[in-house]
Amino acid sequence: MVFNVRNIRYFFPKTLWVAGVFLVGTVVSCHVEHKKPKVIVVVVVDQLRVDYLSRFQNVFSDSGFKRLMKEGAVFSNCFYRQATTHTSPGHATILSGLFPTSHGIIANYWFDRKLGRRVYAAEDTLSPVLLREELTKTNGRSPVRMQSMNINDVIKQSDNHSKIFSVSNKDRSAIFLGGLKPDGAYWFMKDRGGVYSSTYYTERLPDWILEFNRSNPSDKYFGRSWDCAVEESDYKALCTDSYAFADSPFDHAGFPYLLIGSDSLQPDQKYYSRLYETPFATDLLLDFVEALLKHEKIGSDESTDVLCISMSANDYVGHSFGPGSREVMDMTLRTDRQLGRLFSMVQSAMPATDVLWILTSDHGIAPLPETSDGIRVRPAKVKAVVEKLMIEKYGKLEFTNNYVSSVQYPNLYFDDALLEEKKIDKEEAGVYISQSLVQKMQGIEAVFTSSMLKLDKGTSDSLLEAARVGFVNRTSGDLVVLLKPFSIWSSKEGGAEHGSAYPYDTHVPLIIMGDQWIRAGTYADRCSPADIAPTLASILSLNTSYRFDGRILREALLPSPTSPEE
Numbered sequence: 001m002v003f004n005v006r007n008i009r010y011f012f013p014k015t016l017w018v019a020g021v022f023l024v025g026t027v028v029s030c031h032v033e034h035k036k037p038k039v040i041v042v043v044v045v046d047q048l049r050v051d052y053l054s055r056f057q058n059v060f061s062d063s064g065f066k067r068l069m070k071e072g073a074v075f076s077n078c079f080y081r082q083a084t085t086h087t088s089p090g091h092a093t094i095l096s097g098l099f100p101t102s103h104g105i106i107a108n109y110w111f112d113r114k115l116g117r118r119v120y121a122a123e124d125t126l127s128p129v130l131l132r133e134e135l136t137k138t139n140g141r142s143p144v145r146m147q148s149m150n151i152n153d154v155i156k157q158s159d160n161h162s163k164i165f166s167v168s169n170k171d172r173s174a175i176f177l178g179g180l181k182p183d184g185a186y187w188f189m190k191d192r193g194g195v196y197s198s199t200y201y202t203e204r205l206p207d208w209i210l211e212f213n214r215s216n217p218s219d220k221y222f223g224r225s226w227d228c229a230v231e232e233s234d235y236k237a238l239c240t241d242s243y244a245f246a247d248s249p250f251d252h253a254g255f256p257y258l259l260i261g262s263d264s265l266q267p268d269q270k271y272y273s274r275l276y277e278t279p280f281a282t283d284l285l286l287d288f289v290e291a292l293l294k295h296e297k298i299g300s301d302e303s304t305d306v307l308c309i310s311m312s313a314n315d316y317v318g319h320s321f322g323p324g325s326r327e328v329m330d331m332t333l334r335t336d337r338q339l340g341r342l343f344s345m346v347q348s349a350m351p352a353t354d355v356l357w358i359l360t361s362d363h364g365i366a367p368l369p370e371t372s373d374g375i376r377v378r379p380a381k382v383k384a385v386v387e388k389l390m391i392e393k394y395g396k397l398e399f400t401n402n403y404v405s406s407v408q409y410p411n412l413y414f415d416d417a418l419l420e421e422k423k424i425d426k427e428e429a430g431v432y433i434s435q436s437l438v439q440k441m442q443g444i445e446a447v448f449t450s451s452m453l454k455l456d457k458g459t460s461d462s463l464l465e466a467a468r469v470g471f472v473n474r475t476s477g478d479l480v481v482l483l484k485p486f487s488i489w490s491s492k493e494g495g496a497e498h499g500s501a502y503p504y505d506t507h508v509p510l511i512i513m514g515d516q517w518i519r520a521g522t523y524a525d526r527c528s529p530a531d532i533a534p535t536l537a538s539i540l541s542l543n544t545s546y547r548f549d550g551r552i553l554r555e556a557l558l559p560s561p562t563s564p565e566e
Contacts, residue, residue: 035516036540038354039299041346042308042532044094045335046087046173046315047498049323049364050078050507052332055238059230059333063340068359072513073556074522080363080508081528082470083463083482083501084410088121089470090362090529091176091310096150097533097548100470104147105176107499110475111406111413118408121145122172127200131213132189141171142200143180147472151533152179152306154544161303165292169281169312171196173362177308183296188284190276191269193218195288208295217287219267221280227256228326229333240324245370247320247495249277255326277320279334281313286338290345299350304540309342310362311335322368322496323504356514356539360529364505365498366488374486377443379407382481386412389436394424403429409489409499411477427451430478437479443487448480466501512556523555 053065060066068074082089082100084107092098092105100106105121112119124142129135152164156179166178171187178185184202186195186209194213197205205213228235243253250257259278261271275281289309292298298305314331321327339359346355369375383404390403397403397418405413412433419426427449434447446463453464453471467480483489488497498505510529512518517539530550537544538552 037356040306040356043359044310046312047318048361060336064336068511072511075510078510080506083466084470085363085505097550122175127198141198150179163305166308168310173310225256226278235326239326245368277316318365359511361508372486375443376490383407412479445484
């Protein structure tokens with residue numbers, strides 16, 4: 001049966017419409033004594049919705065996703081627990097083993113009450129990006145806003161000879177996968193070619209990266225054509241093109257896409273921006289990974305090294321064209337082939353028996369609302385409606401004042417100073433707005449006050465529980481606004497979006513492959529990407545008091561050679 005995004009609700013029981021939440025609080029104290037992997041490769045395919053693996057399975061090669069599903073442990077019910085499924089909190093969860101309420105990364109952007117402005121999750125004004133002197137202080141990058149270590153930091157503490165590297169097309173993906181103190185976190189930038197990092201990690205890029213950049217690696221794709229990878233009939237059977245509702249970076253809709261910029265003679269900023277919305281961006285990323293494997297000598301000693309790779313082009317393509325598009329299908333098929341290339345690269349450098357592979361995603365994607373039962377909810381419209389409601393209840397303000405400081409979806413922030421000046425009780429205002437907004441605006445399912453989210457008690461409201469898992473008192477909004485199924489936050493007229501607590505956003509692949517440690521098969525028990533870190537801690541026999549929110553995926557672990565099977 002072909003997956004139909006219109007009928008997604010029928011694939012999930014009503015009780016599973018949103019992410020169920022529990023805090024396991026796993027403390028790893030291991031007795032397992034396996035041979036440790038020499039290299040752990042963590043692959044995150046940004047916006048890889050779980051149904052793509054079955055929907056496109058018949059046109060996959062044998063060397064990519066099919067190999068993982070055949071030789072690995074496939075966790076078929078892997079869900080994020082939080083209500084805000086964005087790139088930054090997803091990547092922060094994957095290797096920290098924590099939910100956003102614990103690691104502190106609540107979204108890609110939020111409003112900083114002290115600074116009085118929107119901040120980026122990976123922003124660090126004290127850590128400028130290397131080789132980008134023209135950027136402002138707010139373009140500095142690091143993981144300083146993350147409130148926890150991740151498993152890479154635990155590995156490094158256990159053995160300081162372990163090498164930890166994290167790479168991605170996106171800065172935030174490389175940063176939050178890498179942990180607090182990797183040996184390197186590197187990323188590309190969408191407005192130009194080359195690899196970058198920040199002064200948080202190093203004062204100077206290694207010579208081999210400088211040489212890589214001098215070769216202008218991004219420019220070799222200039223003038224290439226992104227065309228269909230398989231037969232026309234395959235796309236017709238599996239895709240529902242909706243170009244009228246797309247947000248294409250190109251000047252036309254439909255294959256082929258010629259990769260040039262404003263100037264057809266040489267690469268420019270528009271070319272680089274378009275490059276990252278094509279499969280060539282992943283080819284470029286793997287070019288860099290190949291150089292990194294060689295120059296950093298990954299897996300060359302007895303210590304366990306970790307290589308984190310996040311492929312971002314899938315996310316850009318999905319946002320532009322939607323999950324039912326030929327472009328998303330083609331991007332996924334090419335990712336399948338690129339995984340085969342990655343397997344070959346790693347296996348040429350070390351024996352396959354030394355490598356543990358993990359594949360997952362940071363979130364899924366909703367269908368284009370125009371093709372489903374949703375609407376586009378504008379953050380500016382939400383702010384305007386709340387202002388009107390506040391004026392009706394508390395009175396008009398001077399021309400330059402507003403009751404709302406910011407709406408950074410799904411968080412709404414009141415102007416604390418103004419409410420205090422007018423002696424308005426913020427909790428009372430929050431309850432009033434939370435009740436009124438659901439009635440006044442289409443597309444809004446629930447609005448929770450910060451007081452409701454601070455309560456640590458059980459509830460049968462699964463949306464409320466999912467919102468609690470993503471709530472951090474000092475950074476989250478005074479109100480958290482959650483949308484109805486298939487509705488999306490959007491400031492654009494086209495394109496798709498993610499960020500909800502519904503399965504099309506929260507249900508992601510999780511596959512772990514390594515026959516020295518993992519029992520291949522399909523496992524249906526409910527799990528989360530937060531389970532990856534405690535599982536790795538168990539495989540590596542790390543005796544640590546570090547407390548994970550996730551659990552050890554014991555059902556897929558091979559027993560210790562020196563112990564009876566549990």
